[in-house]
Amino acid sequence: xxxxxxxxxxxxxxxxxxxxxxxxxxxxxxVREIAARIGGTVVVKAQVHAGxxxxxxxxxLAENPDQAAEVAKAxxxxxxxxxxxxxxxxxxxxxxxxxxxxxxTLDREARRNVVICSAAGGIDIEEVxxxxxxxxxxxxxxxxxxxxxxxxxxxxxxxxxxxxxxxxAAVILSKLAKIAKEKDTSLIEINPLIVDxxxxxxxxxxxxxxxxxxxxxxxxxxxxxxxDSETKWERMAREKGLSYVKLDGDVGCVVNGAxxxxxxxxxxxxxxxxxxxxxxxxGSSSPGKVLTAMQIILADKNVKSIVFxxxxxxTRCDDVAxxxxxxxxxxxxxxxxxxxLTGTNEEEGRKILADSDxxxxxxxxxxxxxQQGIRLALQNKIAAxx
Amino acid sequence: MGILVGKDTKVLxxxxxxxxxxxxxEKMVEYGTNIVGGVTPKKAGQEVAGxxxxxxxxxxxxxxxxxxxxxxxxxxFAAGAIIEAVEAGMPFVACITEGVPVSDxxxxxxxxxxxxxxxxGPNCPGVITxxxxxxxxxxxxxxxPGNVGVxxxxxxxxxxxxxxxxxxxxxxxxxxGIGGDPIIxxxxxxxxxxxxxxxxxxxxxxxxxxxxxxxxxxxxxxxKNVTKPVVSFIAGSSAPPGQKMGHAGAIVxxxxxxxxxxxxxxxxxxxxxAVTPTEIGSMVAGLVPA
Numbered sequence: 001x002x003x004x005x006x007x008x009x010x011x012x013x014x015x016x017x018x019x020x021x022x023x024x025x026x027x028x029x030x031v032r033e034i035a036a037r038i039g040g041t042v043v044v045k046a047q048v049h050a051g052x053x054x055x056x057x058x059x060x061l062a063e064n065p066d067q068a069a070e071v072a073k074a075x076x077x078x079x080x081x082x083x084x085x086x087x088x089x090x091x092x093x094x095x096x097x098x099x100x101x102x103x104x105t106l107d108r109e110a111r112r113n114v115v116i117c118s119a120a121g122g123i124d125i126e127e128v129x130x131x132x133x134x135x136x137x138x139x140x141x142x143x144x145x146x147x148x149x150x151x152x153x154x155x156x157x158x159x160x161x162x163x164x165x166x167x168x169a170a171v172i173l174s175k176l177a178k179i180a181k182e183k184d185t186s187l188i189e190i191n192p193l194i195v196d197x198x199x200x201x202x203x204x205x206x207x208x209x210x211x212x213x214x215x216x217x218x219x220x221x222x223x224x225x226x227x228d229s230e231t232k233w234e235r236m237a238r239e240k241g242l243s244y245v246k247l248d249g250d251v252g253c254v255v256n257g258a259x260x261x262x263x264x265x266x267x268x269x270x271x272x273x274x275x276x277x278x279x280x281x282x283g284s285s286s287p288g289k290v291l292t293a294m295q296i297i298l299a300d301k302n303v304k305s306i307v308f309x310x311x312x313x314x315t316r317c318d319d320v321a322x323x324x325x326x327x328x329x330x331x332x333x334x335x336x337x338x339x340x341l342t343g344t345n346e347e348e349g350r351k352i353l354a355d356s357d358x359x360x361x362x363x364x365x366x367x368x369x370x371q372q373g374i375r376l377a378l379q380n381k382i383a384a385x386x
Numbered sequence: 387m388g389i390l391v392g393k394d395t396k397v398l399x400x401x402x403x404x405x406x407x408x409x410x411x412e413k414m415v416e417y418g419t420n421i422v423g424g425v426t427p428k429k430a431g432q433e434v435a436g437x438x439x440x441x442x443x444x445x446x447x448x449x450x451x452x453x454x455x456x457x458x459x460x461x462x463f464a465a466g467a468i469i470e471a472v473e474a475g476m477p478f479v480a481c482i483t484e485g486v487p488v489s490d491x492x493x494x495x496x497x498x499x500x501x502x503x504x505x506x507g508p509n510c511p512g513v514i515t516x517x518x519x520x521x522x523x524x525x526x527x528x529x530x531p532g533n534v535g536v537x538x539x540x541x542x543x544x545x546x547x548x549x550x551x552x553x554x555x556x557x558x559x560x561x562x563g564i565g566g567d568p569i570i571x572x573x574x575x576x577x578x579x580x581x582x583x584x585x586x587x588x589x590x591x592x593x594x595x596x597x598x599x600x601x602x603x604x605x606x607x608x609x610k611n612v613t614k615p616v617v618s619f620i621a622g623s624s625a626p627p628g629q630k631m632g633h634a635g636a637i638v639x640x641x642x643x644x645x646x647x648x649x650x651x652x653x654x655x656x657x658x659x660a661v662t663p664t665e666i667g668s669m670v671a672g673l674v675p676a
Contacts, residue, residue: 113489143493184488213488216462245630257542258540258631260540260542260543262543262625263546263621266662269624311542313545343525367662
């Protein structure tokens with residue numbers, strides 16, 4: 001789960017990492033009031049889950065409260081990488097003497113957290129890593145000791161030649177490591193970490209991503225979830241334990257298992273169709289889950305046919321079949337449906353479908369279910385157009 | 387015969403009294419797996435599928451001589467269960483549990499270092515040597531004893547591939563699901579190494595997916611160390627970048643983890659990469675000695 005900058009900043013502040021004065025606003029009027037409270041030049045920053053905010057015009061300086069309200073008005077109208085701007089953060093502006101990058105994330109290969117720092121901050125760190133890898137300092141964190149103060153200081157000294165600056169940065173790095181451990185972050189990043197004109201080291205930005213698997217023990221972070229960061233349907237899927245990603249095609253897919261779901265999408269593309277979504281109904285599938293899955297898929301008006309590709313393991317084919325019959329009857333679904341049921345209880349599942357008065361096209365192989373799905377989507381489209 | 391598990395494997399089930407644990411214990415017993423008992427704290431003395439329940443792994447090992455453990459414990463307690471098995475000196479542990487926090491797995495990996503334990507998973511279907519030992523959640527009946535080794539990051543996609551093989555009359559030596567999480571105990575290279583050394587495996591099928599660089603690392607390993615023919619498929623070529631596709635590990639970020647890069651690396655290593663998931667069976671059929 002991604003946190004917004006202002007939420008990350010609050011966590012930083014709670015751990016005594018130096019941050020600038022800032023408040024969050026939802027309207028230009030609120031921005032004006034905050035700018036007046038802070039006084040002097042402020043920076044107005046769009047709060048969206050997307051990088052490249054500056055380039056998109058989502059970060060602007062303002063010299064007085066009226067100007068702040070004016071730039072905010074423009075920022076609220078933006079869509080940054082598809083995300084509408086619902087909130088902005090108004091922060092005190094600062095003189096910047098230097099910009100660095102400090103972050104902690106998972107190194108999958110080493111199976112440990114890795115500290116990544118660079119004196120070249122303020123820009124895309126992946127670009128720095130690709131073009132000038134020698135400017136990057138990397139350090140693997142030993143999980144049994146955590147990041148020690150001595151290690152933090154050693155890392156900071158490799159970024160800053162000035163001793164006093166390095167000491168301040170080391171304290172900040174230790175705190176980042178503490179947050180990473182206590183809050184189940186999969187990424188925690190300050191870009192840029194600045195030195196201001198007085199020599200003080202300050203976190204000017206905050207990017208925090210929480211490991212979804214850790215959320216069950218972070219109830220206070222779950223509360224920070226931005227309701228605008230997901231659609232109603234994505235939320236419904238998450239709450240029912242389905243994995244759903246909307247795509248832009250017209251063949252809806254209901255599959256059990258993430259790998260098979262991806263492979264089904266791949267096969268639809270291979271045969272010249274376009275998948276409308278990724279949807280994994282998960283392991284133990286109750287008929288209710290199938291109903292939810294169909295509701296979510298049919299909320300997308302682009303969908304012209306639905307493909308069920310089920311390989312029963314823990315998932316039982318009879319459960320899925322009951323779910324399909326239920327959903328079609330309750331939802332009065334008229335979309336063409338192609339169903340492939342194989343694995344656990346496949347005979348029972350096929351019989352339930354055959355004995356019902358619900359009209360579905362049966363398919364035996366994965367090739368067949370996908371090809372039929374594409375064909376029926378096309379037919380449906382032509383019928384709708386004529 | 388095969389790798390990791392066989393007819394001499396004595397399996398312990400951690401979390402045996404839970405909903406998933408008890409259900410799959412019965413399925414494993416039905417298949418013929420030698421289940422010697424289970425563990426659930428404070429439930430010693432009970433029985434599941436006729437098998438004794440113990441309070442701790444240590445007690446269970448002392449009483450039964452178990453040499454492998456399969457874990458169905460819920461996510462908050464899964465890491466603790468793995469570490470308990472490691473501390474009891476269990477040689478092989480498969481963790482089926484989905485949703486284990488990544489930071490817990492960092493600690494588990496630390497505990498595994500220098501131990502005698504090999505971990506499979508978490509978030510995996512487990513491992514099966516057809517006709518001998520099924521340790522996990524895969525449907526047993528789709529498998530057929532034979533000589534093709536299957537290793538995969540996915541569960542149901544593996545079933546699809548195994549089903550294609552079995553329908554074509556091609557049996558499997560062992561099928562290993564390594565799991566879809568960012569941190570897993572056993573990786574492609576570990577299993578490839580075991581298959582290469584296993585006299586009963588003649589051909590290898592490797593099913594990868596987008597995210598991470600394990601397939602690229604495997605390609606490098608294959609070109610240097612694997613003499614047996616390898617057939618592969620990478621799922622997720624149609625996935626949009628930046629989106630998590632169900633598996634926590636299946637995400638394309640910052641230009642790495644793409645399907646096309648993995649396909650290219652594997653092709654360079656001499657691996658035959660299937661374009662569609664449905665042609666894997668026939669590709670293998672062309673390679674297996676009659």
